[in-house]
Amino acid sequence: MSTASGIVGYGTYVPRFRIKPEEIARIWGEEPERIRKGLGLEEKSVPDLDEDAATMAVEASKNALKMSQIDAEKIGAVYIGSESHPYAVKPTATIVAQALGATPEMTAADLEFACKAGTAAIQIGMGLVSSNMAEYVLAAGADTSQGRPGDALEYSAGAGAASFLIGRQKSQFVAELEGTYSFTTDTPDFWRRQHAHFPSHGGRFTGAPAYFRHVLGATQGLFEKYGYTASDFDYFVFHQPNGKFPLEAARKLGIDTKKVMAGLMTPKIGNTYSGASIIGLCSVLDVAKPGQKILLTSFGSGAGSDSFVINTTDLLPEARKRVVHNLAWYVNRKTYLDYGLYVKHRRKLKSL
């Protein structure tokens, strides 16, 4: 793609509440060190009772708008990726668009592709702005995901959102979206049926044939398509269902794991599903210098990966100063819950 698309503003949101693996392990008689070391998780975020994918996407998007200094009415499309949309039928994107003041002269839709619905939204945004179908597109990923009580996912399923305002004027880019490449197959590694509260997954099957095949496939495909090698990049952000998989992906690709650490947020906030890889990207954008190259590869069960080449610009440092509530602000403010309060927050009682 002869690109004319870039990020003109980005924002994140992480709820205030946290629970530690020790506290969940205490209830189920598990060994907490096994979780901490095995999954690389220190704690995870938990949403408040009045929060969902829509409210989190709104706050993340307000931060993105603040950074961009662009009037919400100029947004031509809003795409929200999530696997925990608050309604089964009724779009989240209309709620978000209305709360931002972007309606009515615009289009909107919800996207679903497990944990990669947020990067799918970014790709659609790139297409719309570079084809002049929209001046600005808001693309967000947000999830308040649930793990079945006692399941391994209960230790990792967190809540959070990231939002990107994508534009086509280079003079406004805080980071240029140079190119993208996707790798997609039909793989039954993780699913949730229509009326089920909690997802089912293929256990160990989620590793090699699902996560690694697609993440490596998309990343290597991107290298080939654009003529890059791993050493061309300053940072790598991979989808992070836990704290271990992205580091293992880096090793398999021969990447110095130091280049992955700045974008590794799951150990502190849990796996935020549609938010996970793109919150990681925001974490890198919050520290990157102008003129650096970032590789982002998402993963969504089912399964697919979207890979991106992202170049930071000279505008980035000034743009960051306009946002008080950056990722570090959300990550550092926290209130710990015990399992009893956690159950109340996640309304798990009915399912126990």
Place this chain on the structure above:
Amino acid sequence: MAENIAITWRRIPERYMLEGSSCSTCNTKYFPLRKLCPKCRRKGKLERMRFSGEGEIYSFSQINSAPAGLELQAPYILAIIKLKEGPKLTAQIVEASEKDVKIGDKVDQVFRAIRTDEPEGLIHYGYKFRKI
């Protein structure tokens, strides 16, 4: 009891974006929307405006036994907020208990679910406030 859908729908600009009115004759701001300026009467000219969402706690109390639909949230703080632009409104303060808030605390608007008609009804969204 579920809120009437027409009322919910009409209140979306007010609840989502803090839309109110400003009188261009006397410069008084009103929240929620008004059709008539009580100061200027027929001379008044009301225009729609969006409040910034910044304000401070004017008074508050802790709600221990919540109305239907909010039981799980209790105890929570219900406060009268004085918006920076002048008007006052009543709203929940999120992420706070009695010991965390005092009169005069600066707050900012956040977007949250304000009630949920369980089990199959609408989720109503709107403004709440958070300490800065």
